[in-house]
Structures are given as structure tokens and as C-alpha cells.
Amino acid sequence: MPNLFLPVALALSLMVAPATAATQKIGKPAAVSGMTLALRSGEKIGAPVDVYYQHLAPGAASADPSLKLTIIPRLAGKLSVQLVPDSSVSIVYGGAPMTLQKASASGVYNRLLSVRRNGTTPATIRALVHVDLGDSSFFSVFVIPADAASADAARLMKSGSSQTVKKPARQL
Amino acid sequence: MGSVVTLIGLASSDSDGTIASYVWSQTAGPAVTLTPTMPSGANVSFTAPSVLADTVLTFRLVVTDNLGATSAPDFENVTVRPLTAGQAPISGRITFARIPTFRTANGLNFAGTTQQPARGITVEIVNAGTNSIVSSGTTDSDGFYFLIATPNTTAFVRARAELVKSGALPNWNIRVQADATISSTQQTARGTDFNSGSGSMQNLAIQSGWDTVAGTYNSPRDAAPFAILDTVYRAITKLVVLNPSINLPNLIVDWAPENVGNQTFFSVSSAGPKIVLAGEANVDTDEYDAQVIAHEFGHFIEWRFGRSDSIGGPHTLGDRLDPRLAWGEGFGYWFAGVVNDDTLMIDTFGPQQSQSGGFDIETVFRNPGWFSESSVWTILWDLYDPANDDVASVGLAPIWAILTGPLRDSSAMTTIFTFITALKQANPGLVSQIDSVVGSQSIVAATIDDFGSTETNNAGVPSTLPVYASIGQGGGPLIVPSTRDFGTGNKLGNRHFVKMIVASPRTVRITANAAVAGQDPDVQIFKAGLQVISLSCTPTPTPPQVCGESGGNEDFNATLSGGTYVLEVYECNNAGCAGDTPTPADTTITVTVQ
Numbered sequence: 001m002p003n004l005f006l007p008v009a010l011a012l013s014l015m016v017a018p019a020t021a022a023t024q025k026i027g028k029p030a031a032v033s034g035m036t037l038a039l040r041s042g043e044k045i046g047a048p049v050d051v052y053y054q055h056l057a058p059g060a061a062s063a064d065p066s067l068k069l070t071i072i073p074r075l076a077g078k079l080s081v082q083l084v085p086d087s088s089v090s091i092v093y094g095g096a097p098m099t100l101q102k103a104s105a106s107g108v109y110n111r112l113l114s115v116r117r118n119g120t121t122p123a124t125i126r127a128l129v130h131v132d133l134g135d136s137s138f139f140s141v142f143v144i145p146a147d148a149a150s151a152d153a154a155r156l157m158k159s160g161s162s163q164t165v166k167k168p169a170r171q172l
Numbered sequence: 173m174g175s176v177v178t179l180i181g182l183a184s185s186d187s188d189g190t191i192a193s194y195v196w197s198q199t200a201g202p203a204v205t206l207t208p209t210m211p212s213g214a215n216v217s218f219t220a221p222s223v224l225a226d227t228v229l230t231f232r233l234v235v236t237d238n239l240g241a242t243s244a245p246d247f248e249n250v251t252v253r254p255l256t257a258g259q260a261p262i263s264g265r266i267t268f269a270r271i272p273t274f275r276t277a278n279g280l281n282f283a284g285t286t287q288q289p290a291r292g293i294t295v296e297i298v299n300a301g302t303n304s305i306v307s308s309g310t311t312d313s314d315g316f317y318f319l320i321a322t323p324n325t326t327a328f329v330r331a332r333a334e335l336v337k338s339g340a341l342p343n344w345n346i347r348v349q350a351d352a353t354i355s356s357t358q359q360t361a362r363g364t365d366f367n368s369g370s371g372s373m374q375n376l377a378i379q380s381g382w383d384t385v386a387g388t389y390n391s392p393r394d395a396a397p398f399a400i401l402d403t404v405y406r407a408i409t410k411l412v413v414l415n416p417s418i419n420l421p422n423l424i425v426d427w428a429p430e431n432v433g434n435q436t437f438f439s440v441s442s443a444g445p446k447i448v449l450a451g452e453a454n455v456d457t458d459e460y461d462a463q464v465i466a467h468e469f470g471h472f473i474e475w476r477f478g479r480s481d482s483i484g485g486p487h488t489l490g491d492r493l494d495p496r497l498a499w500g501e502g503f504g505y506w507f508a509g510v511v512n513d514d515t516l517m518i519d520t521f522g523p524q525q526s527q528s529g530g531f532d533i534e535t536v537f538r539n540p541g542w543f544s545e546s547s548v549w550t551i552l553w554d555l556y557d558p559a560n561d562d563v564a565s566v567g568l569a570p571i572w573a574i575l576t577g578p579l580r581d582s583s584a585m586t587t588i589f590t591f592i593t594a595l596k597q598a599n600p601g602l603v604s605q606i607d608s609v610v611g612s613q614s615i616v617a618a619t620i621d622d623f624g625s626t627e628t629n630n631a632g633v634p635s636t637l638p639v640y641a642s643i644g645q646g647g648g649p650l651i652v653p654s655t656r657d658f659g660t661g662n663k664l665g666n667r668h669f670v671k672m673i674v675a676s677p678r679t680v681r682i683t684a685n686a687a688v689a690g691q692d693p694d695v696q697i698f699k700a701g702l703q704v705i706s707l708s709c710t711p712t713p714t715p716p717q718v719c720g721e722s723g724g725n726e727d728f729n730a731t732l733s734g735g736t737y738v739l740e741v742y743e744c745n746n747a748g749c750a751g752d753t754p755t756p757a758d759t760t761i762t763v764t765v766q
Contacts, residue, residue, distance in 0.1 A: 040486045042434035042450075044464065044519065045501065045545070047529075048488040075490050075538060082522065084433075084455055126433075128455065128522065136531030138489060139521050141434040141456065 031108065032070050036151070038127070038142040046140035047131040048074040055148040056112075064092065064114040065147050069127070071109040077133040079109050084126040089146045090116040091125070115146055123150055177250055178217045178312040179206075179231055185413065186237040193236045199247070201229030215313050220252045227252045260323040261371040262297055265315045266290040266331050268361075268398035269380035271460045273518045279526035280460055282384060287377050289315025290398045291405045294332040295376075297321045300365045310336070321368040329363035329376045333397030335405060342412050344420040346404055348397035350428035351448070359397035359427070387524050389453050393429055396459035400425055400449065403465040407511040411473070414572045423472055427451055427459060433521070436464060437484075438471035445472055456521040463508040463517040470507030474500065478575040481586045481701045485662035485748065489531070490538035492631045492657075492664035493545060495587040495624075495639070502548020502588075503575075505533050509553055510568065540613040541629045542588050542639070543664040547613035551588065554609045555595070564605035566595070574598060583700055583736035584622035585669065588615065589639070593622050623671060633657045636664055640671040640738070645680060647672075648764035654693075654743040655758045661748030670739040670763060677733045681766040684726040684741060686759065692724040692744040693761040699737050705730050739763070 035052035049071050056066040071079060083091060092114035117123055123146040130139040145151035181194045196206055196216045204218040221227075229250045235243045255261060267287035271280045295317045296308040306327060307319040321327055333348035349358040361378040381393040404425070411418050426448045433455030438447050447468045449458040458464045474480045482500030487493055493501075509515050515534040521527050533553050537546035555566045578594035579586055592610055596603050610617035619626040624639035635653040643650045655665035674680065684693040697704045705728075741763060745756045 041432075043437045043484060043486060044434060045505075046434075046486060046488045048490050074488065126455070130522075130527065130529065133489070136489065136529075136536045138529045138531070139434075139456075139519070139527070140486075140488070 029072060032072070035068065035070060038144045041126070041141040041143050045138060047129045047138045048077075048133075049079065049129055049131055049140070050074065051127060051129065051142040051144070053144045055145070055151060064116045067091075067113045067115045067125070067144070067146075069109070069111045069113060069144070071127075071129060073107070073131060075131070075133055077131040077137075080130040080132070081109055081111075082128040082130075084128060084141075086123065086125065088117065088119050088121070088123040089125055090118060092116070117146055123147070177220055178215055178314075179233070179248060179250075180313075181214045181216075181233050181235065184214070184233075184235045184243070185416075186235075189238040191235050192238045192240075195234045195236075197232045199230045199232050201227060201250075201252075204229065206231075217312055217314060217316070220250075223252050223254050225254060255320075258323060260321045260325075260368040261318065262321045262327075262329075262368060262374055263316065263318040264329065264374040264376065266293065266295055266311050266317060266329075266376045266378070267315055268378040268402070269382075269395040270399055270402070271380055271382070273460065273462075273520055273528065275516065275518070278528045279520050279522065279524070282380075282382050282525075285380060285382070288402065289313070290331060290378065291315060291402060292335045292337070292408075293398065293401060294334050294336055295319065296330045296332065297327050297368075298330050300326040300328050321371075323368055323370055325368045326365050327368050328365050329374050331361045331363075331376055331378060331398070333359035333361075333401055335401055335408070341417040341419055342408075342415070343418075344408060345422045346401065346420070346425065347423075348400055348425045348427055351426045351431070359394075361394040361398070389429075393451075393459070396429075396451070396457075397425075397427055399459050400427055400465055403462045403511070404469055406462075407466055407469050407473075410511055410568075414569060415477075421445065421476055423447065425449065429453065433457075436468060438468045438475070440475060445475060447472060453525070454523045456519075457525055458519070461519050462512050463505075463514070464519050466508035466511040467504040467517075469511070470504040471500065473507065474503055474575070479580045479582075479586050479701050481698075483662050487545060487662065489536070489546060491545070491659070492539060492541070492543040492636075494662045494664060494667060495543050495589070496585050497662050498543050498545045499548055499587045499591070501545040502550075502552065505545070505549040506552035506556070509533050509549075510556065515553060537613070539631070540615075541631055542615050542624060542627060543631060543636075544613070547615065548588055551592075551609055551613055551615075554612075555606065562609065564602065564609045566599065566602055566606070570595070570599055581700060582622055583738070584640070584671075585698070585738060586701060587624070587639075589620060589624040589627075590622045592617065592620050596620070631658070631664055633665060640669045642671045643739070643763060643765050644673060645675075645678075645765055648762070650763045652741045652761045652763055653758070654741070654746045654761060656746050656756045657758075660746050660756045666746045666748070667740050667742035670741055672737045672739055672765060674732050674734050674737060677731075679729050679731045681764075682726070682728050682730060682739075683762075683764045683766075685762045686724055686743065687761070688757075688759055690724065691757075691759055692749070693726060694742055694744050694747070694749075695726055695728075695763070696740040697730060697732075697737055698740065699733075699735055704732065704737070 032052040035054040038051040038053055052070045054068040058065050125144045125146050127142045184191050194214050202221045206216040206218050231248045233246045268290050269285050270288040272284045274281050290311055291313050293311050295311055297306040297319050299306050306321050309317055309319050311317045335346045337344050363376040378395045378398055380395045381389045381391040383390040424446045429451045431451035433450050433452035436450045436458050450456045480500050481496040483494055483497055515532050518528050518530040533549040537550045540547045554562045555564050574594045579590055582590040584590050596606055607617035614629050616627050627639055630637045652668045658664050684695045686693045741761050743759050
């Protein structure tokens with residue numbers, strides 16, 4: 001089994017147990033109330049996590065908007081999170097600009113990121129999430145609108161397509 | 173003369189075991205050297221000798237099985253013809269850079285890169301001045317080729333990323349090309365110009381494009397399509413053993429560096445079947461992930477030779493899935509293990525391709541049951557496992573026989589239930605072994621049937637059982653649950669199956685009504701896995717008269733032939749439909765058949 005672990009780069013802000021009980025409904029935990037479930041990209045077997053995000057208005061006129069990111073594991077394991085660099089978006093965490101983020105956690109992952117758009121077109125952030133379960137490991141790519149305007153654009157596209165795309169396409 | 177000839181013994185078979193060894197020998201004609209020499213492999217090659225007239229060489233093959241029994245000899249004649257004036261023989265070897273995956277560390281092992289033979293691919297001699305193809309052929313199982321060029325001409329060797337075999341069966345036609353939205357060009361690799369003279373040897377070593385010093389791809393990733401095809405070639409050699417007359421439909425493998433990371437899948441459209449593989453450097457590349465490629469190729473094989481009722485969609489370890497998806501994905505990982513003779517599934521990703529996901533299909537499973545893809549891969553591998561480190565050892569051929577036989581015709585959906593039921597029926601002497609393996613994954617085995625009618629594992633949610641409800645003419649109202657206990661889209665409980673037997677051809681009226689106003693119940697009707705009618709009214713189905721949706725509820729007349737049908741019933745938001753306004757919620761749907 002590959003040793004899939006990356007160094008821990010950032011501290012945790014919250015630790016909880018994963019949702020593994022057989023009868024526990026997979027819904028929104030209270031901790032992510034008001035947040036939106038991020039889309040999982042791709043159809044390969046993926047990381048057993050749920051990714052939530054929320055766009056927050058800037059605290060001051062000169063500040064950038066913030067993105068709250070929460071990742072909740074479904075199975076007990078260690079998380080590793082990386083943001084895929086994209087020229088249309090600059091992300092700041094802890095006052096420093098980052099093109100690549102790495103962070104690890106053994107429970108819920110929480111981050112508050114500052115997001116600066118480098119352009120006017122809707123942009124997305126891709127989060128590469130990796131989970132090590134000890135005997136196995138998995139990764140997924142999650143797609144998150146870079147800001148509220150991008151999220152609105154995504155919602156409009158989804159709504160506009162609803163009349164012609166009702167059944168999900170089959171991709172295996 | 174000068175041509176490399178390959179004798180193929182791989183299609184040999186043994187009715188009660190496996191082939192343990194092959195012995196090739198020459199019995200007539202000018203002596204040639206067979207490679208590899210003893211012990212012979214299934215396939216051997218030799219270089220045709222220089223001759224002045226057509227000359228026949230005869231070769232003899234004897235195989236020995238795993239019990240030591242020896243076959244009667246089989247003979248093969250090869251005719252060698254002399255070169256004529258004006259021909260320049262060009263021969264050589266095509267290889268590609270294979271970057272292995274680390275097994276005990278992470279990512280791709282760039283330092284371990286080796287040149288591997290590009291087997292069975294198309295190779296061309298191209299006139300460098302006119303860019304016209306002078307001659308073309310196929311590399312052998314060691315990557316060698318032999319072609320005829322025009323003497324004293326500037327030319328180059330071009331390798332096409334395709335496996336094509338036509339004429340006598342077995343046949344296949346598999347091409348790697350960039351998606352049409354990018355360039356729609358087939359992937360190729362070009363050698364340097366040379367003068368053909370009176371003949372020459374021209375090797376082509378196709379490179380990965382990786383710069384070890386810079387730690388990045390800084391030149392074209394030419395080897396990638398050939399690495400992909402090498403895994404496909406390996407799969408085909410396994411399939412030819414199972415079916416020496418196999419005839420694969422055309423398949424496009426869509427790979428390019430522009431292909432978005434993690435976007436790897438198999439799909440079928442009006443244009444035909446297609447595998448898409450991720451190519452995005454520093455995010456997710458799949459060209460060297462042999463298990464990922466074999467998994468997707470397994471979906472193609474299942475689609476062509478078996479039957480797939482899978483609804484697709486995202487899935488993770490531990491998910492309680494729609495059982496059709498669980499079966500299809502579990503099958504795909506088992507198939508990958510068979511193709512690569514390896515139970516460790518590795519999928520590399522990340523910056524500099526330095527990370528890996530991975531799991532062993534022999535040991536890793538979570539939340540076992542009929543809804544678990546990990547239960548499916550565990551069961552299939554244990555049944556197949558030639559190492560026999562568990563109670564069962566059914567072997568590959570009996571499993572293939574079920575996949576390509578009874579599973580295709582089952583009235584029920586393709587799930588672990590249909591497969592195991594048919595396997596037990598076809599192998600009564602192995603029932604106790606099969607039951608032991610299946611039971612270890614929390615699936616009722618002793619009384620199993622196609623419809624899982626005696627299953628007791630409800631994943632902790634009583635409404636997931638029975639696996640199939642039943643309804644007949646005049647039946648109902650039948651209350652069918654559609655829940656989101658395990659997520660939405662393709663998870664257990666989102667959709668529910670209803671078995672419906674139509675005794676003779678007739679028109680039936682089917683209604684499906686939501687428990688809560690504003691919800692959107694839908695019904696699909698299947699017969700032996702084929703969708704007969706979609707009773708979803710958005711968009712308007714064809715023919716339009718079958719659509720009777722009113723306020724989200726369904727009311728249809730459907731003309732059906734006699735037989736067993738499966739109704740798939742769901743609330744559309746729970747099943748992942750886009751755009752519907754209600755949010756997913758546990759609900760029930762009332763179904764009637766008149």
C-alpha cells in the first residue's frame with residue numbers, strides 16, 4: 001500500500017468524528033448550516049468526504065471576499081487538501097498569497113480563505129482532497145465557485161438547463 | 173526476407189485447467205532461431221531468412237497443462253518470399269517510455285522509466301518530401317516491425333497510437349486520439365528523417381516528455397498514448413484466451429494533455445463507445461495508471477460482451493450504492509486486477525504526479541452488502557483468485573461464461589444477485605465455496621436469486637428491502653419509498669425496483685403519485701435491462717403520447733409484450749435530476765397498474 005501522506009502544513013481548527021453509523025442520514029451536519037455542498041468532479045472512485053463552501057462578504061471595503069471551506073470525512077482517516085493553481089484566482093490564507101495549499105487533518109477540515117478574482121469572468125477553485133484510511137487511500141477533485149457572482153452564474157446555468165437535461169448522463 | 177515473424181500460441185486452451193508451458197520447434201525449411209528460446213513462451217518470433225524463391229518453413233507447437241498432460245502437436249506453415257528489385261526493407265523496434273507507479277511510496281516513479289515494446293501498434297514509413305505513406309504494418313509482441321520502402325528516399329517512421337487487427341478473427345480497432353473539441357487528431361509519434369538506401373534498421377524510442385532536472389513535462393508527452401494502448405493490449409491478450417474469435421467493436425480512447433484532471437470515464441453515444449482519460453499534469457494524469465485504464469476498458473468489455481445496467485455517477489469507498497452501480501464498478505476493478513495480474517489499484521495524481529490513491533481489492537472493503545462496490549470486487553476476486561488463498565477458486569472461464577451468458581438475459585437488473593445466482597446454477601459442485609465467499613460480505617447466499625428476494629441486509633434502513641417490490645395487473649396501490657439516507661443521485665434507496673409480470677401482450681395503465689404535492693415521481697420500464705419506456709415527462713418523451721405527467725405525477729398507457737419487467741421508481745430530486753425545485757427529501761410514491 002502506498003504511503004500516501006504529505007506533511008502537515010496547517011493546524012486544525014476543529015475535530016469531530018466522521019459520520020460512519022449505518023443509519024445516519026447523509027445530510028447537512030449542523031456545522032455546515034448555510035453552506036453549499038461542492039460538486040465532486042469525475043466518476044472514478046473518490047475520496048469519502050463531503051466538501052462545503054460559503055462565500056462571505058468582505059469585512060471592509062478594501063478587503064477581499066472570503067471563502068469558508070469545510071471538509072467532512074465520511075470514514076475515519078487523514079485528510080490532505082490542495083488547491084489547484086489557477087491564474088484567474090488568487091487565494092490568501094493567513095495573510096500570505098498561495099498558489100498551492102497543503103493541509104492535513106484527521107477530522108473536519110475548516111479554512112477561511114481570502115479570494116481575489118483576477119478578471120471578471122466567473123471562476124472556480126478546484127480542491128484536490130485526499131484521504132488516507134490506513135489500508136487504502138482515495139482522492140477527488142471538488143469544484144467550488146470562486147465568489148458569490150460565480151456561484152450565481154453556476155446556478156443560472158443549472159436552472160437554464162433543467163428543461164432539457166433531467167436525467168443524469170451515464171458515465172462509468 | 174528480413175521480416176520478423178511471430179508465431180502465436182496464446183489461443184491454446186485447456187478444458188479442465190490452464191496451459192503451463194509451450195514448446196515451439198521447427199520441422200521443415202531453412203533453419204531459423206526462435207526467440208525466446210527454451211523455455212518457449214506462448215509466442216515466439218524469428219527473422220525470415222534470405223531466399224531466392226518462395227520457401228515454406230514449418231513449425232510445431234506442443235502445450236502442457238497444469239496437470240502435466242501434453243497436447244497433440246499442432247503445425248504452422250510460413251511462406252517466405254524473396255525481395256524484388258526496387259524494394260528497401262526497413263525494420264526496427266518501436267518502444268515507448270513506461271513510467272512505473274510506486275507501490276510502497278507515492279506517485280509516478282520517473283527515475284524508474286524504461287523503454288517498453290509498443291506491441292501491436294500501427295507503424296508507417298512516410299516519404300519525408302511528400303508526407304505520403306509508403307508502407308504500413310503492425311509491430312509484433314516485442315515491438316518489432318518490418319516494412320518495405322522505396323530505395324534511396326528520405327523518409328521517417330511514424331507510429332500511430334492504435335491497435336488494429338482486421339480480417340480473420342480475432343479483430344479489434346482501438347485508437348487513441350484527442351477529443352474532437354480540441355483537435356480530433358489521432359495521437360502519433362514521429363521518428364527522425366533517414367535515407368532508405370537499399371534498406372536499413374530504424375528504431376523509434378518514444379519519449380515521455382518528462383524533464384527530470386526541472387521536474388516537469390517540458391516536451392510533448394508522446395509516450396502517453398502508447399502506454400495506454402499497452403494496457404489495452406494486455407487486456408486483449410487475456411480476452412483472446414477466453415474467446416479466440418473475439419470481435420471487438422471500434423473504440424476511441426480520448427486522451428490529451430488538455431483532458432481535465434479526474435475526468436476519466438467510459439461512455440457510449442451515437443458515435444460509439446469512448447473512454448476518456450485524464451491528462452492534466454500536476455492535477456491528475458492517468459496514462460501510466462494501468463489499473464485505471466483497465467478498469468475503464470472493463471466497462472467497455474462489459475458493455476459489449478456482457479450487460480451493464482449501471483447508472484454511473486460519483487462513488488466512494490463505503491458508499492451504499494444503487495446495486496447496479498455497485499456491480500458495475502466492482503466488476504471494473506476486478507477486471508483491472510485480472511488484466512494486470514495485480515490486486516493493488518493505484519491512481520496517481522497531484523503536483524509533479526507525486527501522490528497516489530490506492531487500495532487492494534483482495535483486502536479492502538467497507539460497509540459490505542449487495543449495495544457495496546467493494547463487496548463486489550472482493551467477491552469476484554476471491555472467486556477468481558488463482559492463488560487460492562481463500563475457500564473458492566472458480567477461475568476466469570466460468571466467470572466469463574456467466575458475464576457473457578446468463579447475465580445478459582436476466583430479467584432482473586445486473587447486480588451481484590444475478591451474477592451469483594447464475595454462477596451457482598452453472599457450477600453446482602462449487603455452491604458451498606461460492607456461498608462462503610458471498611456470505612462473508614453480508615449477503616444472503618444460500619437462498620440467493622436474481623431478485624434478491626431473500627436478502628436481509630438492509631444497511632440499517634428497513635425501507636431498502638425488499639430489493640424488488642412486486643406488482644401485477646390490477647395491482648396496487650403499491651407504496652414505494654424514495655429516500656436519501658445514503659446521499660442522492662445513485663445511492664441506495666434513491667430509486668426502488670418493482671417487478672411486474674405481464675402474462676400476454678396488452679396495454680397497461682401505470683400511475684405514480686407523489687406523497688407530497690410538488691414532488692416529481694418518475695418511472696422507467698425495463699425488460700432484460702433494456703429501457704422500454706421512460707415515463708419521465710421532462711423532456712417530452714418519444715412517442716409523446718406516452719407522457720401523461722400532471723403536476724409531477726405520472727399517468728400512462730404502455731403497450732407491452734408478455735414477460736417480466738422491472739419498474740424503476742424514484743423521486744427525481746433524490747435521483748439527481750437537475751433543475752427540479754424541491755430539495756431532496758425522503759418520500760413515498762404510490763404506484764398502480766391497471
